[in-house]
Every structure is written in C-alpha cells, then in structure tokens.
Amino acid sequence: MPICAVIFDRDGVLSSFDLESAAHFFTPRVPLSLWQIFDRWEAWGSHVGFPRSDAEEMRFFRGFWDALCDDLGLGSAVRADLQGLDYTRYVVAFPDTRGALLAARRAGLAVGVLSNFSLASLEASLAAMGVGDLVDAACAATVIGAAKPAPRAYQIAAARLGVEPQECLFLDDEEACVAGARAVGMTAYRVDRTLQAHALDQGIVADLGVLPELLARLGR
Structure with a gap:
C-alpha cells in the first residue's frame, strides 16, 4: 500500500528537554535534583493516576506541587512559582x-x-x-x-x-x-x-x- x-x-x-533551563528554574527553589523531582512526579502519577484530559492535568499538577511543598516545607512564594510553571517552555x-x-x-x-x-x-x-x-x-x-x-x-x-x-x-x-x-x-x-x-x-x-x-x- x-x-x-x-x-x-x-x-x-x-x-x-531543556534540562539546563529547567535546572535554572528549580535549583533556587527546590532542594532536590531534577531527577529527584521527576522520581517524585512518577510516584505521584502512580498514586493518583496520570491525567487523561487538560482539566485533569491542572488538578494533577496542583496536587503534586502542593504535596511537594508540604513535604519539603517550602514557602508560599515558591508554591506560587511552582503552581504557575508551564513545563512546555522546556520542550524544545x-x-x-x-x-x-x-x-x-x-x-x-x-x-x-x-x-x-x-x-x-x-x-x-x-x-x-x-x-x-x-x-x-x-x-x-x-x-x-x-x-x-x-x-x-x-x-x-x-x-x-x-x-x-x-x-x-x-x-x-x-x-x-x-x-x-x-x-x-x-x-x-x-x-x-x-x-x-x-x-x-x-x-x-x-x-x-x-x-x-x-x-x-x-x-x-
């Protein structure tokens, strides 16, 4: 055919994936390496299920960043930065x-x-x-x-x-x-x-x- x-x-x-730019964003805010953040992200997905729609994805990220901030004791400014992050800026x-x-x-x-x-x-x-x-x-x-x-x-x-x-x-x-x-x-x-x-x-x-x-x- x-x-x-x-x-x-x-x-x-x-x-x-622009790892350098991603590290530039995360390093001053989160005391974990990119790979440690990714591992937690995978674990979160396994726990709550990965999103099947844009609406589910918004809830997925909101829950993930809140859980990460709560676990690491990160402040409100960092929480706001993470909640506002658009990961697509790093897909090149x-x-x-x-x-x-x-x-x-x-x-x-x-x-x-x-x-x-x-x-x-x-x-x-x-x-x-x-x-x-x-x-x-x-x-x-x-x-x-x-x-x-x-x-x-x-x-x-x-x-x-x-x-x-x-x-x-x-x-x-x-x-x-x-x-x-x-x-x-x-x-x-x-x-x-x-x-x-x-x-x-x-x-x-x-x-x-x-x-x-x-x-x-x-x-x-």
Missing part, C-alpha cells in the same frame, strides 16, 4: 523538526505524533515547539488509553489520521516501539541522533533531514 501518513514520536525524535524542537514536518505536508501526507507521554497536554507542547500547525493528530498514551509498543496505540494513531497502519511511515527513538510499529504493518525507522550518518539498510536514521529521501524511496 502507498504511504499516506507519517507518524513521529515526540521525545528524542521531534524534541528534547530539534533544528530539523519543522523542516521534516513541512516535507511531509508538501508530499501530501497526513502528519501524526504518537507519544508515550504521561500528560494530556501533548498538543500544547507541540504548539510551544512551534510545530502544532503542522500536526493533524497528536496521540498521548494517557489520553488514548494505549501505549507503544501495544498494537492498539499504533492502530488508534493511524485511525485518527484516516489511514491504515500499512499506509504509515513511523519514526521513533526506541527499538521496542519501532518493532511494535512494524508488527502492525507500518514502515518504521529508529532515530538515533548520536550517529553521524544514516544506516537506512538497517532501518536507522541519524536525524529527520533524511525524510525526503525516505519518502522518495517509498514512492512519495
């Missing part, structure tokens, strides 16, 4: 991200994002990255009720784009997620941004600049 859509993972494929698109999405759109393909992101605000993060206008369907695992590499996750993403899995090109930075895509019939490549060159015959790309070549190989 011809390729009619391209589906991307977000983290490690379309974006990175790679330099080749917008160009790759534009290439897909110019080829007449639908564009999707399928992420195992555990928050509901995937669309907001894509908008903050400056690419929300180029994405037709954004599917976060917590919202769609399925996570990669489960077949259902890929099937939902394809359905949201109005195509069959066999009509999708899929790119992810995790081998298990790439294998899951192939298992449902998608053409899939692993993105490894640590590499200096592509290894297309092995199903690996070093960046998204190769997308036009991949599409040409696939007849698009």
